[in-house]
Amino acid sequence: MESMTNPSMETADKLHVVMFPWLAFGHMIPFLELSKVIAQKGHTVSFVCTPRNIDRLPKLPPNLAPLINLVKLQLPKVDKLPDNAESTIDLPYDEVKYLKMAYDQLQQPMTQILADLAPDWVIYDFAPYWLGPITTRLGISSVYFRVTIAASACFLGPVQVLKGLSGEDDRNTPEDFTVRPKWIPFKSNIAFRLFEIKRIFEDAATANDENVPVTYRLGAGIGACDVLAVRSSYELEPEWLKLLEEIHQKPIIPVGQLPTTGYDSCDNDEAWIEMKEWLDKQPQRSVVYVAFGSEAQPSQAELTEIALGLELSELPFFWVLRIRRGMPDSEVIQLPDGFEERTKGRGVICTSWAPQLKILSHDSVGGFLSHSGWSSVIEAIQFEKSLILLSFLADTGLIARLLEEKKMAYLIPRDEQDGSFTRDSVAESLRLVMVEDEGRVYRDKVKEMSGLLVDRAIQDKYVNNFVEYLKNHRQRS
Template identity: 55%
Template sequence: MADHSKKLHIAMFPWLAFGHLIPFLELGKLIAQKGHRISFISTPRNIERLPKIPSNLAPSITFVKLPLPHVENLPENAEATMDVPYHIIPYLKKAHDGLQQPLSHFLETSAPDWIIHDFAPHWLPPIATKLGISRAFFSIFKASSLCFFGPSKSSVTEAHEPRTEPKDFTVPPKWVPFPTKIAYRLFEAKKIFESFEENASGVSDWFRLLTIYLGADALAVKTCTEIEGEWMKLLGELHDIVPVIPVGLLPPSTQEIGDNNKDSTWGTIGEWLDKQEKGSVVYIALGSETQPTQQDFTELALGLEQSGLPFFWALRKRSGSVGGDSVELPEGFVERTQGRGVVWTDWAPQLRILAHESVGGFLTHCGWSSVTEALQFGRALIMLPFLTDTGLIARFLEEKEAGVEVPRNEENGSFTRESVAETLRLVVKDVEGKIYRDNAKEMATIFGDMNLQSTYIDKFVELLENRRRVREG
């Protein structure tokens, strides 16, 4: 624990997406465990939707609610990416930029030692610098994804041809000095290319990221060297203006699995899983941000049906989504798969489900936090990425042979029920898929090693403490 007189006050300011909020909260809890004080800053509705803090940490973590300014085209009560369709997200970024003044006021009156922030607030570094507050950019994107996006110094990019069209993103960048297949498919590259162009928020996502890189005192990454050693080394070279430090994979503590026992939904789910053969069930969850088209959704459902495998599908409707078209299961799907599969439309205790021995594979959108939870328990992956860097994560895990991506059309990203069924059977059941099941189990020795992951937090907290000593000295 930290010496009480040396207790740090750390503000945390994640982007308005639960794929960001949750890892930030996890990191905040781990720093609080070391005896430091956390101010976790977000909007009122997002804070209300976060998981409860363990009682022993509650005195060390304060939630700071900053109301989101009203912005034209942003529906009322929309405070996170899960609340809006994809094309509305730039307006959410515009509203987020409107938090500049209230956040400045909080920093001025609270004087934290550090602010750990996300990629979005490009206006934050000069404010924090003026107030003498140290800045750490915490990236929920892993090292290989950050390397793919590019360096923060122009000398590296000037040495290579600039990426001026989507197809340039379908090959590994020239600054990667070792062999890799990590790159975007053409249909993904077209979408990613948009992040380099100015959007309705007034700036591009790339501008935000670059400004944040250049204004940070440290770059913290949700990864570990046992998984991404060569990528971390390269990331340090691409951003040699600041210390680049892994904070570990932030796997949720197994104590949280126990906490789910108190949850009444577990009784029904656990009872059903207990009746299934060991390693036979496919668990399906596409995350809170993913918005598949009706065609994708239909092919996925029919592929699941065609696979003949038992399944548990966590199909929670996007909470309070405004203006997004809801998708429907194919007619008769639930009746035809009754007994063999469960379609669960309420909140599902994902960690508890993945920990159950009857689960043999996880059909995932490849969000880095979801993947971490699955590999913590050695579950092989059936990968169906949709957003931002999830395609790069899928290629990374294919290189590690911890799972297989559902084959798709390069041009438009479409896939068939047959390809879903074949990939599911390969990863969960077929003899040829044993390598993926074995490798996923092997990766659990890293992803599930709490002591190893804890050493990364120790080193990160040491960096935070040292910075203050240097300032005071």
């Protein structure tokens, strides 16, 4: 009698997925985390990125390395893009447009990779607005993966609005973006503050025609995909996930928060040993960890107020300070005179790479002064660290609004017109969230949400649902 097990059927049940992230670590890391959880289910992933970025990614766990193929795709040379600049971390903010220009020249080599690999699915980011038609032509199913919350996607609007089709959006002035748009039917505080949207308008006004607008990329990417995956969950924003499906009229699948795992072990690293020795000496939950991500850079005036606010707070702090964005950055920012001497012993200034996950996991850290980047927010929630927020770029203000609405974070008070803030407001905000009775709600809420948002069983449920969808809806037989 023949065996009931058919190896070919078992192989046919396995997926091959291609990942194609945008060249920012706030995007590459969530794409890598999604790759890991797909590989954990026994499926093959080809992670396509540029050589230098692949070399800078955290090492893969040995059990998953055979299932995740890291495919190096050479970034074309573009005028004004410095050599070795392969990520937003390598460039000042106003030069990222040259990185996008180089990225857009990957159309032909990416088409060839997809034709050669013939995967079941391609999971792509906002930047390759040109990829959807390629996957359609090749008969490959596609997922647009949004690495941040559904609420901000809802606020930005449907595809027609994102692509700038006339008559679809009646928002013309910055003030129009400070209230909820007509397609959001329920009451919500999620909207830009005036200084946030004014900065976005200013960036758009000073940009030249060398680039495709971010909103157009978003619209084209969402419009062309078969399914929209969101790094979120029903435990966080059920009403927004439902609305996103209504807005785009296509399947919306939350994949959970994908908490960051498996940074390179640096237990024996000399720099980490020194950091840990200092952290070990601090009282439990007393330290403020300060970091503003790989792209957001406070101005000199803002940095001065942050520094003097930290000093006034009298709290111990660990500050990962990026004084420049890559070698081309001419705007090197400086700490106030005498600041390091006056805070010596109480504060640490780290101007090189720091193991954020290890620092946040340390018992002495109680709060995180952050820019509202979703990966940083999730890492704070993962280790139950209270959030104090200063947003600087893109949709981080909308993320901050959602967290504020849910009492998951406290926003440092700022001037509505220009976004300025004072050292006193920084100090008062830090002390409120870290030590005062009035701020206990923020300390308690982050512990409550940690149990809901980064619970392993809940996360696994979302991944199982996503993978089953991919298995049942692929175009290829």
